[in-house]
Amino acid sequence: MAGTKRGWLAAVLVLCVMSLAGFAPVRAIEQFASHALGALEGVLSEWMPSEAVERDPQATARARDAHAAYLESVSGAFDPADTDGDGAGLLVPVVSRSPDRYELVLRVPAGAVAVGAPVAHRGVLLGFVHRLGEDDTRATVALLGHSAARPVAGEWKASEAARPVWFLVRGREGDMHVSGRSSTVGPRPDQLAWTRDVGRLGDDLPPGLVLGRVVTGTRDAPGGGLVDDPDTEVRLQPVLDPYDVDVVGVQAKPGHALSTRTVGAALSRTSRAPGRWRVDVGTTSGVRTGDWVIQDGVFVGVIVVAGRSSSEVVDRVPAGLALVIDDSGGADEVVPCTPDVAGWPDDWRPRSGQLVAGGHLAYGGFLLGEVGAVGDDGWRLIRSRIDPHRAVTIVEP
Amino acid sequence: MTLLLLLLAVTATQIHVVADAWLGPAAPDPTVCLAAFCGLYWPRGTLPLAALALGWGRAMVLVEPAGGQVLCALVALALVATQRDDNSTSEGGYALVWAALTVSLAWAAAGWLLGQFTDVPIKAGRELFLGSVLALPFVRLAPVTARVAGFVTT
Numbered sequence: 001m002a003g004t005k006r007g008w009l010a011a012v013l014v015l016c017v018m019s020l021a022g023f024a025p026v027r028a029i030e031q032f033a034s035h036a037l038g039a040l041e042g043v044l045s046e047w048m049p050s051e052a053v054e055r056d057p058q059a060t061a062r063a064r065d066a067h068a069a070y071l072e073s074v075s076g077a078f079d080p081a082d083t084d085g086d087g088a089g090l091l092v093p094v095v096s097r098s099p100d101r102y103e104l105v106l107r108v109p110a111g112a113v114a115v116g117a118p119v120a121h122r123g124v125l126l127g128f129v130h131r132l133g134e135d136d137t138r139a140t141v142a143l144l145g146h147s148a149a150r151p152v153a154g155e156w157k158a159s160e161a162a163r164p165v166w167f168l169v170r171g172r173e174g175d176m177h178v179s180g181r182s183s184t185v186g187p188r189p190d191q192l193a194w195t196r197d198v199g200r201l202g203d204d205l206p207p208g209l210v211l212g213r214v215v216t217g218t219r220d221a222p223g224g225g226l227v228d229d230p231d232t233e234v235r236l237q238p239v240l241d242p243y244d245v246d247v248v249g250v251q252a253k254p255g256h257a258l259s260t261r262t263v264g265a266a267l268s269r270t271s272r273a274p275g276r277w278r279v280d281v282g283t284t285s286g287v288r289t290g291d292w293v294i295q296d297g298v299f300v301g302v303i304v305v306a307g308r309s310s311s312e313v314v315d316r317v318p319a320g321l322a323l324v325i326d327d328s329g330g331a332d333e334v335v336p337c338t339p340d341v342a343g344w345p346d347d348w349r350p351r352s353g354q355l356v357a358g359g360h361l362a363y364g365g366f367l368l369g370e371v372g373a374v375g376d377d378g379w380r381l382i383r384s385r386i387d388p389h390r391a392v393t394i395v396e397p
Numbered sequence: 398m399t400l401l402l403l404l405l406a407v408t409a410t411q412i413h414v415v416a417d418a419w420l421g422p423a424a425p426d427p428t429v430c431l432a433a434f435c436g437l438y439w440p441r442g443t444l445p446l447a448a449l450a451l452g453w454g455r456a457m458v459l460v461e462p463a464g465g466q467v468l469c470a471l472v473a474l475a476l477v478a479t480q481r482d483d484n485s486t487s488e489g490g491y492a493l494v495w496a497a498l499t500v501s502l503a504w505a506a507a508g509w510l511l512g513q514f515t516d517v518p519i520k521a522g523r524e525l526f527l528g529s530v531l532a533l534p535f536v537r538l539a540p541v542t543a544r545v546a547g548f549v550t551t
Contacts, residue, residue, distance in 0.1 A: 004442055004443075005441065005442045005443075005444070005445070008442075008443060008444075008445040008446055009445045009471075011445075012445040012446070012448065012449050012467060012471065013468075013471075015449075015463075015464065015467070016463075016464035016465075016467050016468045016471075017464065018464070019462045019463050019464025019465075019467070020462055020464035020465060020468075020511070020515050020517050021464075022462070022517075026464075027462060030453065030456070030457070030462070030463045031457075033403060033407065033453055033454065033457045034457060036403060036404050036407040036454070036457070037407060037411070037457065037458065039404075039408075040407075040408055040411050041411075044411050044412065044414075044415050047415050048415055048418050049418050049419055051418075270411040270414050270415060270458065271411065271414065271457065271458045271459075271460060272414065272459075272460060273459045273460050273461070273518070273520060276459075276460035276461075276518070277460065278460050312460050313460075
């Protein structure tokens, strides 16, 4: 008898520890008991007080527009809406950086990007997708200084009326070397160079993307000192630090239609706690841990445990930049930033009450909440209220 | 019997969630009464199973990892069980109320302690103490129920 008791006790204790440690199989098995919830959900939910959540429909619309505008600005020359042309611009996060190898690694939608796809940030060409891994969801980008990055046709113009100087850019040991110049005319100081339209030669790289700033070598000047020497090797200096970029635009495969796994669900009204909800769908409906839950354009949270027929949602904002909609100038201006001061643009401060948006490539923009108190160390996000009576949509992040 | 207890724990906590929506922090949690009953009458050999059912059911409704609530229930049931007299069901009419208070105290203390070592959400606060008041109407019913369930024979 005592042995049986000790056995039960040991088993329960082990399960408790695994549960507290967040051991996924145990947390998923815990959801089996959710079947017991259904019996009274229908009856008791009728006794719940009506929690009318009033939402400003304009707020979700502005959040959606803000995300679209942000997508367009970062994707640059790759039109986010161009799904049947040369390839839409996808806004994707940088997940790792290798300055030693002149590479970035991006998380991309499976099958959406091909090797060789150009990668840009706000109109600046960064490099090209060099290889794909992990079921085509990780794209390694060879930056322009990488020897594996293909040569790029570029041009600079000494003045608006001047004849452009054409050249090729090749990568070598992290530097962008200029070769094959069409003219020996030297660049002006701080001369910028752009990609050139060579579509007739079969290169569909969008023209007008900034390649970098032209720098030349130096030679001894008569009387001492150094002066620029356009006859020496010309290089391009990046105009932005590619390792400091969090999101980039990458050209999708032509005709690629953005799609994502979405599941409709209902929030449980009798099984919840502040900041935590239960949804009535699980792995059998295709829900996975980490999926995002959205209600009528308002972000609810993230699935933290996916059981067979129910899942747990926690109020957690997706990592990365938030888009503050700054309307102080009359029109909406989208400011991508983080809640802490270090992530704010120079000479800018958010104001309490400004809307904060987020976004999903396929779903579009959604409302996260609004700026709360603004202090010296950052701003606090006040999350939008969730209506337990309304259905939600679960989307693959 | 354990499954029935799980169902009752889920139901009791669901009722608490509804009460919480109306009353806020003043809403009692009837799970305490169930735990007090189990502490007083549940067979000692399978007491960990009773704790599992109570904690799991409560955690399920509160959308928490079950481990925290089960450990709290285990501590609470064990404490009540050490005080009980297995040979009598009539050791004072208010045994259930005292047991409920003990359960509340032990559950809340265990929850607080676990909260110091883990970042797992564990709800174990005033709703438990308020819930022990709900034991009052059941002081006479509890021994009868224990006999009917076959937990005690005297």
